[in-house]
Amino acid sequence: MTAPQSGRDIREAFLNYFEKRDHRRVASSSLVTEGDPTLLFTNAGMVQFKRTFLGEEARDYKRACTSQKCMRVSGKHNDLENVGRTPRHHTFFEMLGNFSFGDYFKEEAVEMAWELVTDTLGIAPERLVASVFREDDEAFGIWRDRIGLPESKIYRLDEKENFWSMGDTGPCGPCSEIHVDFGAKGDHDTCDPSCDCGRWLEIWNLVFMQFSRDANGKMDPLPKPSIDTGAGLERLTCVLQGATSNYGTDLFIPILARAQELSGVSLGQEPEKDVSLQVVADHARACTFLIGDGVLPANEGRGYVLRRILRRAARHGVLLGLERPFLHQVADVVIDEMCGAYPEIAERRAFITGRIEREEERFLETLSKGLALLEEEIRQRQDKRDASLPGDVAFRLYDTFGFPLDLTEDILRDRGMGIDRAGFDASMEEQRTRARAAWKGSGDARVDVVYGELDAQLASEFRGYESLTETSTVDALLVDGARAKTASEGQPVEIVTAVTPFYPEGGGQVGDRGRATTESGEIEIESAQKPLGNLIVHRGRVVRGEVSEGETVELEVDARARAATVRNHSGTHLLHAALRKVLGPQAVQKGSLVAPDRLRFDFTHDSPLTRDEIAQIEDFSNEWIEENAAAEIRQLPYAEAIAAGAMAMFEEKYGDQVRVVSFGEASTELCGGTHAKAAGDIGFLKILSETGIAAGVRRIEALTGMGALAHVRQQEQALDDVAQKLKSAPSEIPERIEKLLEERRAQDREIEKLRAAARGAASGGLLDQVREIGGVRALAARAEGAQAKELRNLVDDLRAKLESGVVLLVAESEGRVSLALGVTPDLTKSHPAGELVREVAGIVGGKGGGRPDFAQAGGKDAAKIDAAIARFYELLEEKSS
Numbered sequence: 055m056t057a058p059q060s061g062r063d064i065r066e067a068f069l070n071y072f073e074k075r076d077h078r079r080v081a082s083s084s085l086v087t088e089g090d091p092t093l094l095f096t097n098a099g100m101v102q103f104k105r106t107f108l109g110e111e112a113r114d115y116k117r118a119c120t121s122q123k124c125m126r127v128s129g130k131h132n133d134l135e136n137v138g139r140t141p142r143h144h145t146f147f148e149m150l151g152n153f154s155f156g157d158y159f160k161e162e163a164v165e166m167a168w169e170l171v172t173d174t175l176g177i178a179p180e181r182l183v184a185s186v187f188r189e190d191d192e193a194f195g196i197w198r199d200r201i202g203l204p205e206s207k208i209y210r211l212d213e214k215e216n217f218w219s220m221g222d223t224g225p226c227g228p229c230s231e232i233h234v235d236f237g238a239k240g241d242h243d244t245c246d247p248s249c250d251c252g253r254w255l256e257i258w259n260l261v262f263m264q265f266s267r268d269a270n271g272k273m274d275p276l277p278k279p280s281i282d283t284g285a286g287l288e289r290l291t292c293v294l295q296g297a298t299s300n301y302g303t304d305l306f307i308p309i310l311a312r313a314q315e316l317s318g319v320s321l322g323q324e325p326e327k328d329v330s331l332q333v334v335a336d337h338a339r340a341c342t343f344l345i346g347d348g349v350l351p352a353n354e355g356r357g358y359v360l361r362r363i364l365r366r367a368a369r370h371g372v373l374l375g376l377e378r379p380f381l382h383q384v385a386d387v388v389i390d391e392m393c394g395a396y397p398e399i400a401e402r403r404a405f406i407t408g409r410i411e412r413e414e415e416r417f418l419e420t421l422s423k424g425l426a427l428l429e430e431e432i433r434q435r436q437d438k439r440d441a442s443l444p445g446d447v448a449f450r451l452y453d454t455f456g457f458p459l460d461l462t463e464d465i466l467r468d469r470g471m472g473i474d475r476a477g478f479d480a481s482m483e484e485q486r487t488r489a490r491a492a493w494k495g496s497g498d499a500r501v502d503v504v505y506g507e508l509d510a511q512l513a514s515e516f517r518g519y520e521s522l523t524e525t526s527t528v529d530a531l532l533v534d535g536a537r538a539k540t541a542s543e544g545q546p547v548e549i550v551t552a553v554t555p556f557y558p559e560g561g562g563q564v565g566d567r568g569r570a571t572t573e574s575g576e577i578e579i580e581s582a583q584k585p586l587g588n589l590i591v592h593r594g595r596v597v598r599g600e601v602s603e604g605e606t607v608e609l610e611v612d613a614r615a616r617a618a619t620v621r622n623h624s625g626t627h628l629l630h631a632a633l634r635k636v637l638g639p640q641a642v643q644k645g646s647l648v649a650p651d652r653l654r655f656d657f658t659h660d661s662p663l664t665r666d667e668i669a670q671i672e673d674f675s676n677e678w679i680e681e682n683a684a685a686e687i688r689q690l691p692y693a694e695a696i697a698a699g700a701m702a703m704f705e706e707k708y709g710d711q712v713r714v715v716s717f718g719e720a721s722t723e724l725c726g727g728t729h730a731k732a733a734g735d736i737g738f739l740k741i742l743s744e745t746g747i748a749a750g751v752r753r754i755e756a757l758t759g760m761g762a763l764a765h766v767r768q769q770e771q772a773l774d775d776v777a778q779k780l781k782s783a784p785s786e787i788p789e790r791i792e793k794l795l796e797e798r799r800a801q802d803r804e805i806e807k808l809r810a811a812a813r814g815a816a817s818g819g820l821l822d823q824v825r826e827i828g829g830v831r832a833l834a835a836r837a838e839g840a841q842a843k844e845l846r847n848l849v850d851d852l853r854a855k856l857e858s859g860v861v862l863l864v865a866e867s868e869g870r871v872s873l874a875l876g877v878t879p880d881l882t883k884s885h886p887a888g889e890l891v892r893e894v895a896g897i898v899g900g901k902g903g904g905r906p907d908f909a910q911a912g913g914k915d916a917a918k919i920d921a922a923i924a925r926f927y928e929l930l931e932e933k934s935s
Contacts, residue, residue: 057174061303061305065150067175068174068285069119071166071174075166077153078710079710080102080119080710082122082396083096084096084347086349087101094355095126095127097126098122098124099153099283099284100261100282102120105587107225107280107282108225109506109510110510110586112587113155116154116155117153118155119150119151119153120150122148122149124147125146126147137333138329138330138332138333138370139329141300142288142289142300145337146340147287148286150290154280154281156277156279159262159281160193161200163283164193164200164201168201171257171258176294181234181235183203184203184209185210185248186229187216187230188212190210193228212248215229215247215248217229219267223269226263227262230260231258232257234254235253236253237253257289258285260281260283263282287305291304301335305391309338310332316383317376330374331370331374333366333370334374334381337367338385340360341360342389344359345402345409348644351364352748364410365413365417367381377418379414379415381411382407382408386403389403397697398696401696401701405642412660412750420455421455424455427450427455432469435471436471441470443472443473445477445478445479445480446478448478449485452482505585508530509588512550514551514588515552515554516553518728522611522613523608525607527604528549528551528601530549531547531602532547532549533545537603539602540600541601542599545596547596548591548592549591549601550590551592555609555610555611556568556579556582558583558591559582560584561703561706562645562647564619565593566611570601570608570610571608572601573606574599576596576597580595616728618759619650620735621730622652623653624717624730625675627721627729628733629653629671630655631674631720633659636667636670636671636674641657641659643656644751652757654753656747656751656753656754657753658750658751658752662745674720676739679733679734679737682734683718683733685731687715688713689711690711690712691710692708692710700722701724702724703724703725737758739756739758740758740762742765743755820852821856824859825927829934830885830933831856831859832859833856833861833862834864834923834926835923838865840863840865841872845872846874848874849875849908853876858880862890862891869914871898871914873891873894873912875904875910877890877906887907888904888905890909893929897915897921897922898914900912900915
C-alpha cells in the first residue's frame with residue numbers, strides 16, 4: 055500500500071483507518087467552545103467529548119475519530135511571539151484523534167496507533183520510540199511484548215511528561231507517546247524524549263483515562279476507563295514529507311506562495327523576512343477559522359485574541375514592505391486549500407475576507423498614528439537630552455499600535471537613541487498577567503451537574519414537527535434544581551419526559567409554552583429548554599393539584615403561540631436571503647430571536663441600511679411570501695448540505711447529519727426549528743427598525759402575519775390622527791408639514807430681526823459704561839435675560855462699535871451663569887480672551903475657554919456676578935501695570 059503524502063491525504067487516511075474499525079467519524083466542533091467556561095477556544099480533540107468522558111452525557115457510539123480545529127495562543131502550550139520563529143509553533147492547528155468511551159483500552163489503542171503509523175502512514179519502525187509514565191508497567195509491557203519494541207526504545211518519563219489530568223480533580227491517567235528519533239545532536243547521544251535538543255519529535259499522544267483524582271490527591275480507578283489520543287496533522291505531514299519545518303509542507307507552501315507573491319519577498323533571502331512570511335501564513339489560517347466560526351475583532355475576550363493575531367500578521371506585512379491590506383488575499387488561499395475538509399469556510403468566504411480587510415485598514419490607520427506618537431516622543435527626549443525611550447512608551451507602541459520592539463529600536467537607532475528594556479519587559483509581564491487572567495475562561499455558563507446526570511440516564515425524543523400533543527411519562531421531576539418525587543400547587547418545577555411535542559429553545563427560537571396534565575394535577579409550561587445532549591426540560595409551575603414522578607402526562611403545546619413563532623422563524627430565513635441579495639454575501643447572520651410576538655435578526659454589515667435598502671429587503675421577502683413556495687425539509691450529511699449551498703449559522707453546533715430547510719430557490723439553511731408548510735403561511739413581513747449593536751453588526755426588528763398587520767394599522771391610525779389635527783388628507787400631510795415649517799422659519803427670521811434691533815439698542819446703551827484702563831477700552835456688564843447665543847451676538851456688536859477694546863457680558867438664567875468675552879484683533883496677544891474668561895469664570899464657580907478673540911464660560915454661583923465683573927477690571931489693571 056502506498057503511504058499518503060499530502061496533508062489532506064494524511065488526514066483522510068487517519069479518519070478512514072478508524073472508521074473501518076467501528077469508530078464514528080465526528081465533524082470538528084467550532085473553535086468557540088460550547089458550555090465550557092474553562093476554555094476560551096477549543097485546544098484539543100477531546101474538548102467536544104469532555105462531558106462524555108465525565109459521564110455527564112451519553113452518545114449513541116462508543117468509538118469516535120475526528121480532525122479537530124484547534125487554537126492555542128497562550129499559557130504552557132504556546133507563546134504568540136514564538137510563532138513564525140520556530141519550526142512547529144502555531145496558533146491554529148489540526149488535531150487528529152481517536153477516542154474510546156469505556157470501550158477498548160490500552161492494548162488496542164497502542165496496537166492501532168502503531169499499525170496506523172507504520173503500515174498506513176509508512177513511517178519506518180526503526181525511526182520510532184515510545185515513552186510511558188514511569189509507573190505504568192502495563193503500557194511498558196504492551197510496547198515490549200505486543201508491539202515488539204526493544205526496551206532501549208521504551209522510555210519511562212515523569213508525571214510532567216507522561217501523565218494527563220483534566221483538572222486538579224476528576225479524570226486523569228498516564229500517557230504513552232510515539233516519537234520520531236532524528237538521531238543524536240552533538241553531545242545529546244544519551245538523552246530521552248523529554249529533552250528539547252531537537253533530536254525527538256512527538257507525533258502522537260495516547261492518554262489512558264483510568265483514574266479519578268479527588269481533592270486530597272487520592273486516585274481511584276474509573277469504572278469505565280477511556281482513551282483520548284491526539285496527533286498533530288502538521289507534525290505528521292512534516293515527517294512524512296521529509297521537511298525540516300512544518301512551514302515546508304504542502305499545508306503551508308501554497309499559503310506562503312501567495313504571501314511571497316504579494317510582498318515580492320522570497321523565502322531564504324533574509325532570516326527575519328522568513329519569520330515574517332511564516333507569521334503571515336500561520337496567522338492567515340488562524341484568522342480564517344476564527345472569523346469562520348463567528349469571532350469578530352474586539353477589545354476583549356475571543357475578539358481581542360483575534361485582533362492581536364490579525365494585527366501581528368499585518369505588522370509583519372509592513373516589515374515585508376506591504377503597507378496596504380493584503381492578509382485577506384492570503385486568507386483566500388487558506389480557504390481554497392482547506393475547504394475540502396471544512397466546507398463552511400468556502401460558504402463564508404466573502405464574510406471572512408471582508409472582515410480581515412476591514413480590520414487591516416483600521417490597523418494601518420493606527421500604525422500611522424503610532425509613528426506620529428513615536429516621532430513626538432523622540433522630539434521630547436531629544437529636547438531633554440535624554441537618549442533612552444521609556445519602556446512604558448515602547449510597550450504602548452507595541453501593545454496599542456502594533457509596533458514590534460525591533461521596529462521601534464531600528465527607528466531609535468537611526469536617531470542615536472535606545473530603549474529602556476527593563477521598563478518594557480516589566481510592562482510586558484504586567485500585560486501577560488492581565489491576559490492570563492482574562493483568558494482563564496470564556497464566560498460561558500457551566501451546565502448544572504443534575505442535567506448531566508439526567509442526560510446520562512434518560513433520553514427525550516422531540517416529536518413536535520408532526521404533532522402538538524403527546525402522551526408520555528414524567529421520567530424526572532425537579533424542584534429548585536434537585537430531583538423530587540412530588541410537586542404541589544404553586545411550586546416552580548421542571549419535568550423530563552420520554553417524548554415531547556415541545557420545541558426546546560435553540561437556534562434563536564424560543565421554547566414552546568403550553569400545558570402538561572396528569573391525573574392528579576396540571577403544570578403551566580412556560581418554556582422548554584435543552585441544557586445539553588438530547589435532554590429536553592419543560593419548565594413551568596404547578597397550577598392545579600400535585601404532580602409526581604412516574605405519572606402519565608398529557609403534553610399540549612399552545613397552538614396559537616407555536617403558529618406565530620413558526621411564521622416568524624420562516625420569516626427570518628426569507629429576511630436573511632433578502633439581506634444577502636441586497637447587501638451581498640458578506641451579510642451573514644450573527645444571531646436571532648424568534649418568539650411568537652416578534653423576530654430579531656442580527657447580521658454583519660458595516661453601515662446603517664438606507665431607506666431604499668430596507669424597502670428592497672421587504673420587497674424581496676414579501677415577493678417570496680406571495681410566490682408561496684412549499685417548504686422542503688431534508689436530512690443530509692453536513693458536508694453535502696454545505697456543498698449544496700445551505701447556510702450554516704455561527705452560533706449553532708451541527709452533527710454529522712443535518713436538517714435542511716428550503717423555500718423554493720429563495721432560501722436554503724441548516725435549521726432544526728419549526729417552520730411554515732409554505733412561504734405564503736408567513737402572510738406578510740414588515741421591518742420595524744434597523745440599528746447597530748456592535749462594530750460591524752446590525753440588528754433588524756420585524757413582525758410577520760397578524761402582528762405585522764396590527765403594526766401597519768397602528769401606523770395608519772397615527773397617520774389619521776395627524777391628518778385630522780392638520781385638517782388635511784393623509785396624502786397631503788408632507789406638503790402641509792413643509793408649509794408649516796416654512797411659516798415657522800419665516801417667523802424665526804422675523805424674531806431674529808427684532809432681537810437684532812433690540813441688541814443694537816441695548817449695545818448702544820451699554821457703550822455709556824465703557825472704561826479706559828491703561829489705554830485699553832473695556833466694558834463689563836450684565837445682559838439680563840439673554841441666552842448664550844444672544845450673548846455672543848451682543849459681544850460681536852459691541853466689539854465692532856468699540857473698534858479696539860475688550861468686552862465681557864454676563865447673563866443669569868435659572869441660577870446658572872453664562873459669560874461671553876470678546877477681544878478686538880489688535881489686543882488678542884496682550885489680552886487673550888481664553889485666559890481672561892478662565893480667571894473670571896472661577897469667581898462664579900465655573901470654568902471655560904476659547905480662542906484669543908472670543909471665549910465663553912459657565913458658572914453656578916449667580917450671587918458673585920458683580921465680583922466677577924470686578925475681577926475682570928482688576929485683570930485689565932494688572933496687565934496695564
